[in-house]
Each structure stands twice: as C-alpha cells, then as structure tokens.
Amino acid sequence: MTDTTTPISNSAITPTTASFDKKTANQADVAVTMTLNGNTLSTIKNGTATLVAGTDYTVSGSTVTIKKSYLATQALGTTTLSFEFSAGAAQSLAFTIADTTVAPTAALKVQMYNGTLSASGNTLNPKFKLVNTSTSAVTLSDVKLRYYYTIDGEKPQSFFCDWSQVGSANVTGAFVKLPTAKADADYYFEIGFTSAAGSLAAGGSIDIQVRVSKEDWTNYTQTGDYSFNAVDTNYVDWSKAPVYVSGNLIWGSEPN
Structure with a gap:
C-alpha cells in the first residue's frame, strides 16, 4: 500500500x-x-x-x-x-x-585550564578563575562568562558546578545553540551568578569548577573547540572564555 x-x-x-x-x-x-x-x-x-x-x-x-x-x-x-x-x-x-544606561567600569579577566585534556570524553571540565583587576567591587549577578565548543551530536545537556567560593548553588549555567555554526563552535554554555553570590572585591578572585555532559553520556570531541585549552594544567589568562558585565563584552573575544 x-x-x-x-x-x-x-x-x-x-x-x-x-x-x-x-x-x-x-x-x-x-x-x-x-x-x-x-x-x-x-x-x-x-x-x-x-x-x-x-x-x-x-x-x-x-x-x-x-x-x-x-x-x-x-x-x-x-x-x-x-x-x-x-x-x-x-x-x-x-x-x-x-543595559547601557551606565557603561560598565568593571575590569575582569578569566584564567582557565581544562581538567580533562583527552581529545574525546563524555564530560567537558573547564576550571575558571575570575579575577577583578579594577579598583572597585563588581556585583556578580551582573557577570556572565561563556565557553564555546562543538556538541558533536545534538542531545540534551546537563550543567554542574562542583565548587566555587561563592557556593555552587549560586552559580548558574545555560546552554545556547549558535544560529550559525562555526568551524570551532556550535554551542556555548553561559555561567552566571545569583544575587546571593554577592560581589567580587577589587583585586579579588573566585574559582568556578564546572562540568558539562550530555544526558546520555555520549562523547564530546574537544580537539579544535574554540574555548578548549589543550596545553595548560594550571590557570593561565584565557581570552577565549569571554566575560560580559551587564551584557557588555569586557574581556576576551567570541569565535569569528
């Protein structure tokens, strides 16, 4: 028939x-x-x-x-x-x-390394240090940090914060699919903070240790991912993990 x-x-x-x-x-x-x-x-x-x-x-x-x-x-x-x-x-x-009502005066930078350096694995495990290089405190709920990567097989994903000085429960994660895929990124996850995270003092820093996985635990291929640091095993300045304050880019760069 x-x-x-x-x-x-x-x-x-x-x-x-x-x-x-x-x-x-x-x-x-x-x-x-x-x-x-x-x-x-x-x-x-x-x-x-x-x-x-x-x-x-x-x-x-x-x-x-x-x-x-x-x-x-x-x-x-x-x-x-x-x-x-x-x-x-x-x-x-x-x-x-x-919100450009008041231009951000914050000066932040990101240091980063990847906890897992294997070319392929079922978890992304970047470790971030957010550093306030300005002379005044920064309200963390105004801050967003991005990690760009390729998903290597469209599946629902999960975000975990394993540890941070501000409390894991006060660190948020959201997944965004790029409308036009790049050679080195078709997704990013965006780290944010609740109001309970408070502020980051002038000259201070916080660590944010996170994991990302697909819900079925299939592998990612990290090789060539935009934000992946394939070399370092301790914190280094990392411009490929951009930071935004009040929606304005103040550190790093997005993939072209």
Missing part, C-alpha cells in the same frame, strides 16, 4: 538572534518574520514560561512582534525564546539582553 501521507515541513523564523538594550532611549519592539510552511504558531515559551499573546507579543500575518515591555523584564545575558508550531520542530530566537 502506498503511503500518501504529506511530509511535515518545519517552520522558520528570521532573525534567530537579536539584541535588546534596557536603556530606555534605546528600547524598541523586535519584529520576527515567520515562514510557516503550512503550520500555525501555537505558543512562544521562555524556558517553561509561556508568553502571553497580546501582552508579551502580538501577531499580524506572518510577523510576530516581541514587545519591549516584556524584553525589559528579562535578566541581563542571554534569553532564548522557543517558537512552537502546530507541527514540525520548534524554532529558537536568542536575545542578548544588555
């Missing part, structure tokens, strides 16, 4: 990355164009939270407008919205949320 079932086509959205500045004068709604391919938009989610149509966003034809009033309530760093459709795969829009 011939199967005449029509194949399901995924919808698409443009853009898949965007930025939003909390500074009042720079705030604007963000328009997203949908290519529905026969589907309809069901919901938009931020993690487990569902955005409210008409309040957080509006829909007109194939255009979704994410309201600035909603974006202004999001935490600094990366916010990923998931567009879910009546059929096909969900599509992600990653926002970089910044």
Whole structure:
C-alpha cells in the first residue's frame, strides 16, 4: 500500500538572534518574520514560561512582534525564546539582553585550564578563575562568562558546578545553540551568578569548577573547540572564555 501521507515541513523564523538594550532611549519592539510552511504558531515559551499573546507579543500575518515591555523584564545575558508550531520542530530566537544606561567600569579577566585534556570524553571540565583587576567591587549577578565548543551530536545537556567560593548553588549555567555554526563552535554554555553570590572585591578572585555532559553520556570531541585549552594544567589568562558585565563584552573575544 502506498503511503500518501504529506511530509511535515518545519517552520522558520528570521532573525534567530537579536539584541535588546534596557536603556530606555534605546528600547524598541523586535519584529520576527515567520515562514510557516503550512503550520500555525501555537505558543512562544521562555524556558517553561509561556508568553502571553497580546501582552508579551502580538501577531499580524506572518510577523510576530516581541514587545519591549516584556524584553525589559528579562535578566541581563542571554534569553532564548522557543517558537512552537502546530507541527514540525520548534524554532529558537536568542536575545542578548544588555543595559547601557551606565557603561560598565568593571575590569575582569578569566584564567582557565581544562581538567580533562583527552581529545574525546563524555564530560567537558573547564576550571575558571575570575579575577577583578579594577579598583572597585563588581556585583556578580551582573557577570556572565561563556565557553564555546562543538556538541558533536545534538542531545540534551546537563550543567554542574562542583565548587566555587561563592557556593555552587549560586552559580548558574545555560546552554545556547549558535544560529550559525562555526568551524570551532556550535554551542556555548553561559555561567552566571545569583544575587546571593554577592560581589567580587577589587583585586579579588573566585574559582568556578564546572562540568558539562550530555544526558546520555555520549562523547564530546574537544580537539579544535574554540574555548578548549589543550596545553595548560594550571590557570593561565584565557581570552577565549569571554566575560560580559551587564551584557557588555569586557574581556576576551567570541569565535569569528
């Protein structure tokens, strides 16, 4: 018997990355164009939270407008919205949320080495030292740190903080898929801090020892990953682990 079932086509959205500045004068709604391919938009989610149509966003034809009033309530760093459709795969829009109301005066740097140097393994194990090189304290909840890598097989992932002076429970981790894969990175995980982490004193430093794995424990290939340090076994200045304060890059560089 011939199967005449029509194949399901995924919808698409443009853009898949965007930025939003909390500074009042720079705030604007963000328009997203949908290519529905026969589907309809069901919901938009931020993690487990569902955005409210008409309040957080509006829909007109194939255009979704994410309201600035909603974006202004999001935490600094990366916010990923998931567009879910009546059929096909969900599509992600990653926002970089910044606040240039006051330009950051913080001066931070990252030192790093990898606890596991093998070319292949089921765990990424970078160890970070965040150093405050300025003359004033930095509020850690304003700080984000990124590690860029290739996932080597799309699977759900888990983040663990094994130890930090500010308390492991006060260190957060989020995974972001790059909208356009690079040769040396198609994902990054972003380390952040809760308000309970407090501040990092002038001249002070903290260690952040983390692990990342896929939920099925399949291997990553670290060789060639952008942020991977294949040589050192102790802390060295590492510009390939960029740091952001209030959404502004202040140390290191992202992959080209």
